[in-house]
Amino acid sequence: MSVAEMVSNRIAADGLAVTAIENVKVTDLVAEYGTPLWVISSNQIRDNFSELAEAAQTLQPFEIAYSIKANNNRSVLETMRACGALVDCSSEWELKIALAAGVPGSAIILNGNGKSESYLQVAVDAGVRQINVDSLKEVQRLEDLAQQADREVDCVVRVKLSYRELLAVDPSYERTLRVAEAKFGSSIVNGDADRTIDAIAQSERLNFRGLSHHAGFAGYRANYTPDNQLLHVRECAREMAAYATVLRGRGTEVERLDVGGGLRSGRNVLLSTPGDGADVALHPLPTAEDYIKAIAAGITAGWAGDNRPLVQFETGGFQVANAVSLITTVQDVKETEHPTPRRFITVDSAMTMFTSRGSSRVGYPVAVAGDRADDRYESVPVEVVGPTCAYDSIAEDILLPRVEPGDLLMLMNQGAYAEVTSTQFNAFPRPAVVIVDGKHSHLVRRRETLEDIVSREVSAS
Ligand SMILES: Cc1ncc(COP(=O)(O)O)c(C=O)c1O
Structure with missing residues (x-):
């Protein structure tokens, strides 16, 4: 081949x-x-979407959002929408691109840390499906905007996990987590996540719907292997589901688990640092099925209770790479x-x-x-x-x-x-x-x- x-x-x-x-x-x-x-x-985009959607059937209910950051060409967005994808935006400008392309607010998930007031304003006005709230400060800002607009806003809280078990298996993750991931979300370790969720629950216009976390594609890590990638994904899903179980024990219902993205399409990915050579090395990628199995294993290990959460994917690279x-x-x-x-x-x-x-x-x-x-x-x-x-x-x-x-x-x-x-x-x-x-x-x-x-x-x- x-x-x-x-x-x-x-x-x-x-x-x-x-x-x-x-x-x-x-x-x-x-x-x-x-x-x-x-x-x-366009057919490769459609194939990729079907591959993920078919693999995810075992996880029902689920929904797939396309992360527009990966490729914001309107034709890509339209192809994804025709497949039935929601859209994940991470900036005011991505949100405006999606809205200008005719994507209804009800099909948009909003992400980002340090969201500006104007970003939140556009989102509230558009009536987005959900805002993945990053911090306690954002809750107050969002509540004010929702009051002014006389609207209710569905919120999912982006959590920062402890990654304890992940670090126990692979301590080299420490640098990745410190540099790339630590700025996102409200920490479940120091109680910030509890405070952010409580503030949403006590607000008048905001509805707490669930939790989100994005493990990301680990290809930039020197020790990338598909198994490491799957371990990362599984462990993040497990920890998020376990936190959901704690919340439910306290009477806070968790309906949605947004597991982010982090998958790449194709059978292989070429990884190298420019200057180091070795461009000939194609590394195998996890398949959509491997990825879904890892997510399912993580959720099963952490989730208690009979009802199943709505699992949300925000995949960019997998749809278009x-x-x-x-x-x-x-x-x-x-x-x-x-x-x-x-x-x-x-x-x-x-x-x-x-x-x-x-x-x-x-x-x-x-x-x-x-x-x-x-x-x-x-x-x-x-x-x-x-x-x-x-x-x-x-x-x-x-x-x-x-x-x-x-x-x-x-x-x-x-x-x-x-x-x-x-x-x-x-x-x-x-x-x-x-x-x-x-x-x-x-x-x-x-x-x-x-x-x-x-x-x-x-x-x-
Ligand atoms: C919150 C969030 N969701 C989804 C994605 C999409 O990731 P990927 O292209 O690896 O699927 C990203 C990428 O940075 C992200 O930050």
Whole structure:
């Protein structure tokens, strides 16, 4: 099986060369839209949603929200909505994007720490399905806004767990929890969670509905393995469910358990820290079924009582990671001898178009694309680099056929946290975005222009 097929079942490959996305030839896409070009496979998004929804049947009742932060393209949002997904927003602007796309407030879950008053105001006015309240201070602010708007607001409390048993098994989590997770939520250890929940219960306009926690994708951790990821997910679900049991013992009903996201689609993920090489290493991902089993095991271990909670998922990466590819053209090929023999392939896309490569260790499998089947080439070790002055390593020390300027490459798994983390360094315009559906393609975000890049300039003279 080729790398392309291991990453996405919607990419057609001839040997190692990618020839089509769904039923649209790569060469036709390039002729019509140019490169660099992000191509979304709508059927891959639908496949991903069905895979998770089918696996989750054992957890009924459940609902799946799409985390718009992973990819905020409207066509992705519309495809997810057509599948039946709710939408998870983490900023005022994501909320406004969702509302502008016609998503009703009743289908929106709101997240974020340090939520601004204007963010909460838009949410209250829109009548969102639930606000995942982060802190006690937020309760008072929200109660005031709900009073003014004469509305009731359903609240779920984001909890910070003790992670005690997780740390006992894997002490190296301490740094992750301290740096990445500790700022979120109200702590169940120091009593903040109790205080936040009590304040909601005592308020006039706010209704306490349940608990939330997001374990997150652990790929950025040096000791990533699918089993570690599943342990993290299971343990967080268990601890949250156990806290729900404590609350119910005190007479506070917990209807919803929002388990967040943290899953990635495809069979493998490429992980490496730029500068460390080893881009050849594809790490297996947990399947949707593994993930659901871990959540179910955690909830069963922590939950007491006959009624079942509504389990809510907020998945971003799982819905889109393997549904987007970036097609790029080889600009130059250079052989160097010093300090070590190397073949550099410079392409017309740059790491600035997906800073996620540097910030989260996620790499993007590279394949030759277009009509030229790779069996005509001998594979050689190469560095794939972009043209910017940044540390612009797209793929380090990988084996690739002997491509020449003008040939096409494809970077796969570009759907989650790639375009949304892009920058304008060196004033490189961001690529256009196209969505493919069967044999049709549609431009859904035009290529950035120089005018876009300078459009916020204000003359000081
Ligand atoms: C609260 C919350 N929910 C959901 C997600 C989506 O995570 P993922 O894309 O890993 O599924 C995130 C990601 O940061 C998050 O912070």
